Amino acid sequence: MSSPRDVVITGIGLVSSLGEGPDAHWQKLAQPGLQPVLEAARFAPYTVHPLPEIDWNLQIAKRGDQRQMETWQRLGTYAAGLALDDAGIKGNDELCTTMDMVVAAGGGERDEAVDAAILAASESRNDRDVLLNEKLTTELRPTLFLAQLSNLLAGNISIVHKVTGSSRTFMGEEGAGVAAVETAAARIRSGQSTHILVGGAFQTEHSDMLLGYELAGYLHRGPWKPVWQRQGAEGGGLVSGSGGAFLVLEQREHATSRGRKIYAELGPVVSGRARRSRGELDAEIAALLKQAALPNGKLLAMSGASGAHTATSAEKAALDANPAISARGFATLTGHMKEAQFPFAVALAALAVDRKAAYPVFDAATEKPFEGIPETVLATAIGYHQFEGMALVNTA
Amino acid sequence: MANLRDHMGRPIVAVTGIGVVTSLGVGKADNWAALTSGKSGIHPITRFPVDHLNTRISGMVDFLDSSSKGASLLTYELAETAANEAVAESGLDSSDFGGPLFLASPPVELDWHDRFSLYNSDGQGAGAERLLRVARGLKETDTFATTQFGAIADRLADRFGTRGLPITLSTACASGATAIQLGVEAIRRGECDRALSIGADGSATAEALIRFSLLSALSTHNDIPEKASKPFSKDRDGFVLAEGSGALVLESLEAALARGASVLGILRGCGEKADDFHRTRSKPDGSPAIAAVRAALADAGLSKDEIDYVNAHGTSTPENDKMEHLSLSTVFGERFGSMPVSSNKSMIGHTLSAAGAVEAAFSLMTMRESVIPPTINYDNPDPAIVLDVVPNKKRNAEVGTVLSNSFGFGGQNTCLVMAREPV
Numbered sequence: 096m097s098s099p100r101d102v103v104i105t106g107i108g109l110v111s112s113l114g115e116g117p118d119a120h121w122q123k124l125a126q127p128g129l130q131p132v133l134e135a136a137r138f139a140p141y142t143v144h145p146l147p148e149i150d151w152n153l154q155i156a157k158r159g160d161q162r163q164m165e166t167w168q169r170l171g172t173y174a175a176g177l178a179l180d181d182a183g184i185k186g187n188d189e190l191c192t193t194m195d196m197v198v199a200a201g202g203g204e205r206d207e208a209v210d211a212a213i214l215a216a217s218e219s220r221n222d223r224d225v226l227l228n229e230k231l232t233t234e235l236r237p238t239l240f241l242a243q244l245s246n247l248l249a250g251n252i253s254i255v256h257k258v259t260g261s262s263r264t265f266m267g268e269e270g271a272g273v274a275a276v277e278t279a280a281a282r283i284r285s286g287q288s289t290h291i292l293v294g295g296a297f298q299t300e301h302s303d304m305l306l307g308y309e310l311a312g313y314l315h316r317g318p319w320k321p322v323w324q325r326q327g328a329e330g331g332g333l334v335s336g337s338g339g340a341f342l343v344l345e346q347r348e349h350a351t352s353r354g355r356k357i358y359a360e361l362g363p364v365v366s367g368r369a370r371r372s373r374g375e376l377d378a379e380i381a382a383l384l385k386q387a388a389l390p391n392g393k394l395l396a397m398s399g400a401s402g403a404h405t406a407t408s409a410e411k412a413a414l415d416a417n418p419a420i421s422a423r424g425f426a427t428l429t430g431h432m433k434e435a436q437f438p439f440a441v442a443l444a445a446l447a448v449d450r451k452a453a454y455p456v457f458d459a460a461t462e463k464p465f466e467g468i469p470e471t472v473l474a475t476a477i478g479y480h481q482f483e484g485m486a487l488v489n490t491a
Numbered sequence: 492m493a494n495l496r497d498h499m500g501r502p503i504v505a506v507t508g509i510g511v512v513t514s515l516g517v518g519k520a521d522n523w524a525a526l527t528s529g530k531s532g533i534h535p536i537t538r539f540p541v542d543h544l545n546t547r548i549s550g551m552v553d554f555l556d557s558s559s560k561g562a563s564l565l566t567y568e569l570a571e572t573a574a575n576e577a578v579a580e581s582g583l584d585s586s587d588f589g590g591p592l593f594l595a596s597p598p599v600e601l602d603w604h605d606r607f608s609l610y611n612s613d614g615q616g617a618g619a620e621r622l623l624r625v626a627r628g629l630k631e632t633d634t635f636a637t638t639q640f641g642a643i644a645d646r647l648a649d650r651f652g653t654r655g656l657p658i659t660l661s662t663a664c665a666s667g668a669t670a671i672q673l674g675v676e677a678i679r680r681g682e683c684d685r686a687l688s689i690g691a692d693g694s695a696t697a698e699a700l701i702r703f704s705l706l707s708a709l710s711t712h713n714d715i716p717e718k719a720s721k722p723f724s725k726d727r728d729g730f731v732l733a734e735g736s737g738a739l740v741l742e743s744l745e746a747a748l749a750r751g752a753s754v755l756g757i758l759r760g761c762g763e764k765a766d767d768f769h770r771t772r773s774k775p776d777g778s779p780a781i782a783a784v785r786a787a788l789a790d791a792g793l794s795k796d797e798i799d800y801v802n803a804h805g806t807s808t809p810e811n812d813k814m815e816h817l818s819l820s821t822v823f824g825e826r827f828g829s830m831p832v833s834s835n836k837s838m839i840g841h842t843l844s845a846a847g848a849v850e851a852a853f854s855l856m857t858m859r860e861s862v863i864p865p866t867i868n869y870d871n872p873d874p875a876i877v878l879d880v881v882p883n884k885k886r887n888a889e890v891g892t893v894l895s896n897s898f899g900f901g902g903q904n905t906c907l908v909m910a911r912e913p914v
Contacts, residue, residue: 217607285679482641
């Protein structure tokens with residue numbers, strides 16, 4: 096039963112190693128046996144899924160704006176622009192100035208050359224704090240700080256795309272993406288907002304972004320494998336990817352009154368925080384599956400599983416335990432996109448619902464085919480380290 | 492019987508616990524005594540050497556166990572300390588809070604001391620490649636935790652027994668106000684009866700100072716530190732980087748009354764508006780800040796004539812104070828010249844991610860104590876900014892309603908309206 100305050104998805108902006116935009120992603124992902132785009136040399140022994148070639152001018156018209164951002168912010172601003180375009184909101188002053196925004200963000204890219212020079216000098220200096228002052232005061236580009244700052248992805252979206260109703264940035268890896276979608280949906284359902292831009296981006300091709308995982312040994316090393324097949328392989332199982340995902344969420348009535356195409360309805364969004372050190376993860380995943388109120392019958396699941404051993408095996412066990420579920424671990428083809436992972440999962444779920452077709456298996460050895468039309472698709476993000484979330488995406 | 496719903500039929504949101512830490516001390520009592528006697532917490536930097544730095548003063552919190560242990564641990568301790576005070580005052584269970592957590596905290600990065608120590612623990616290779624190799628051999632995960640954006644909230648959630656996935660947020664210098672707004676909204680939506688909103692910032696590292704310095708945002712009046720932060724003065728030359736934390740226990744008025752809690756104030760309204768003009772500067776006509784103030788008033792169901800006092804963002808930068816004056820005078824009109832407007836930052840500096848929460852705490856105390864903290868260092872008024880800044884000395888006054896402003900880089904504008912009584 097549809098209601099005027101349903102949350103519907105009217106715009107999707109995607110970028111990954113597979114390309115950009117919902118159509119390109121659908122076409123690629125619908126091909127059986129699609130091979131991932133991998134970069135195994137640049138960060139060896141780590142493999143990453145690199146960004147595709149992007150003409151930034153298409154979404155960020157001013158060169159001056161492009162220069163004020165590092166790649167992560169540019170990527171997010173670009174993906175946000177794709178979503179706004181797709182929803183017919185870009186360039187519409189009235190809709191942009193009243194549009195709310197929740198961005199899931201980490202941090203941006205530090206200057207690797209400056210950092211490397213400081214580290215090299217630290218080998219022969221004992222006054223390292225003075226060294227820091229000396230180098231940072233003279234070698235940092237003054238505006239680099241802004242190009243790194245977490246909330247400046249949202250800030251740049253305001254500047255470039257004129258989205259100014261409100262601007263909030265959530266931090267906290269996959270959980271930030273979950274909370275962003277959950278909060279945005281709750282605001283629409285309660286009438287606190289009519290249309291919201293929500294999403295995130297992750298640019299993994301920077302040593303600090305790899306370090307953020309590897310300080311706890313989360314990265315997979317050695318030959319690449321599909322996301323479900325990394326248990327026991329060298330390293331921690333996670334292969335990261337650069338990408339971004341933004342959604343335009345809209346109150347159903349708002350979307351229909353302006354005659355927009357609706358991809359899908361966003362059903363329940365649920366989230367949790369298992370105390371994993373106390374062994375709560377399995378129970379938490381089971382509880383979330385229950386809370387999401389899965390429909391009867393077979394169900395396609397777009398899993399954001401990262402490959403990280405413990406979290407991925409817990410998620411796999413929970414999904415395998417329900418014979419009705421056919422899971423697709425999309426990180427096999429895109430890599431793990433951290434804050435963008437959950438919005439990406441929801442976007443892929445919405446595409447399947449909209450196209451009335453399931454994705455073929457991404458990993459023939461572990462995934463099972465789904466026949467028929469997916470009316471409802473589950474999207475998941477079980478954090479590689481902490482926080483869990485799921486959503487159900489339904490036929491419009 | 493008190494009215495339990497506001498002018499829009501939503502649950503009224505009460506404050507039942509307040510906690511605060513600034514460079515002036517730990518807890519409401521010490522802070523309030525210092526704040527109302529016009530005492531400054533700004534002092535010379537001792538945490539790291541100041542060679543080569545143009546700014547050598549700050550409002551750092553130097554008296555906690557974690558003060559020299561890096562931004563992540565200090566931010567946690569600041570948050571924990573303020574939240575502990577707030578939850579204790581509310582009378583709720585401090586290990587089983589039972590509502591969601593909203594944490595405003597600074598973006599995290601691997602601390603330079605950790606970077607140096609990782610790098611120099613191994614002599615092979617160079618740069619990032621060496622760091623990554625050392626990282627994958629690490630046997631502990633404490634360093635890892637300092638690089639995870641959700642880690643501080645995760646730890647706080649364990650400590651206080653908050654419910655569900657904790658939200659960590661950043662709206663730059665408006666973050667603390669946004670944390671409160673998220674709590675208010677969750678209660679109004681009926682998702683919970685109570686929420687814990689915290690703003691905490693212990694990120695005053697050398698690199699943070701240098702970054703703001705390179706943007707010409709900081710005061711360089713190093714000689715008399717306590718005089719450096721001088722909001723609305725003619726010779727103001729930047730803000731003073733500072734640390735601190737503020738925490739509020741928010742509760743639906745209905746739930747608070749039902750359990751017999753003391754109601755310390757009411758969170759009447761929240762307003763926000765993003766600015767699309769520039770990464771660090773406001774639109775010259777002040778329209779986004781004006782819209783945020785008006786949105787907060789509308790959300791509170793109050794007219795502009797019903798605000799008694801403004802707790803200003805008042806950073807002491809040339810740009811902010813000019814724009815804030817423009818925005819407020821546009822909203823409040825003729826009445827504005829006689830409205831008290833003071834800046835806590837004149838004494839505590841700019842606590843960045845914590846500022847909105849710290850200043851909300853002080854706004855609530857202003858109403859409860861019927862005392863307006865002054866704007867100190869107001870010796871040389873800016874003739875272009877005609878304001879009653881409550882200069883230099885506290886003022887006894889009945890204050891029933893407060894507007895608290897928070898503005899930040901990236902076009903962030905968030906305003907809160909608080910009231911003493913539920914109405």
